[in-house]
Amino acid sequence: MATCIICHLDIIESVDSFHECPNGHPTHTDCLKEWLLHSSNCPLCREPYSSQVIEDFKDFIQQKEQEKQETLESELNQEKIKQIEKIAEKMIFLKFVESIEVLMDAKEYEYALSRLDFHDNDTNSNQKSQNIMFLRGKINFLRGRYDMAVSLLTKLVKKKYDYPEGFLYLGKSYEALGLKEQAKWAYDRVN
Numbered sequence: 001m002a003t004c005i006i007c008h009l010d011i012i013e014s015v016d017s018f019h020e021c022p023n024g025h026p027t028h029t030d031c032l033k034e035w036l037l038h039s040s041n042c043p044l045c046r047e048p049y050s051s052q053v054i055e056d057f058k059d060f061i062q063q064k065e066q067e068k069q070e071t072l073e074s075e076l077n078q079e080k081i082k083q084i085e086k087i088a089e090k091m092i093f094l095k096f097v098e099s100i101e102v103l104m105d106a107k108e109y110e111y112a113l114s115r116l117d118f119h120d121n122d123t124n125s126n127q128k129s130q131n132i133m134f135l136r137g138k139i140n141f142l143r144g145r146y147d148m149a150v151s152l153l154t155k156l157v158k159k160k161y162d163y164p165e166g167f168l169y170l171g172k173s174y175e176a177l178g179l180k181e182q183a184k185w186a187y188d189r190v191n
């Protein structure tokens with residue numbers, strides 16, 4: 001009885017379908033199928049399998065390669081879709097920020113703040129909630145609530161140090177409160 005050189009189980013010649021390399025190393029047909037996806041040489045002696053053996057498995061190998069290709073393509077497509085969704089989400093948020101800026105220009109501070117509250121509830125992105133916190137701080141500065149602006153913007157720059165506009169409006173708010181030292185400290189961190 002022969003032993004398959006791939007799975008090391010017996011090959012029962014009357015029952016199992018099997019192949020041999022040119023040096024007579026036997027493998028189950030099913031074991032060889034999988035092996036040929038990686039190499040066309042015998043796993044034991046490295047001798048190339050005959051073109052007849054390769055021909056026997058050609059369809060299977062082609063099919064597997066096509067499946068691999070299709071899996072890869074569908075993964076790429078999903079990646080692309082995710083990217084597009086991310087960009088779309090960003091665009092929507094930018095539009096939202098623009099609409100808040102329009103409200104600020106029109107001095108509709110209360111309305112702008114209520115829209116920010118509404119939006120903040122359904123965001124789980126750090127960057128977005130930082131942007132929202134900045135807008136809240138800025139609006140409070142614009143409507144003369146300097147203490148609230150300071151509290152919001154301090155919270156913001158603690159979370160994200162690299163936020164020049166945050167420090168700018170923090171400085172302006174300190175200045176409006178007559179806190180010159182603190183204002184200078186904030187302005188120094190704008191750049």
Ligand SMILES: [Zn+2]
Pocket residue numbers: 004005006007008009027028031
């Ligand atoms: Zn086997």
Ligand SMILES: [Zn+2]
Pocket residue numbers: 021022023024025042043044045046047
């Ligand atoms: Zn061999």
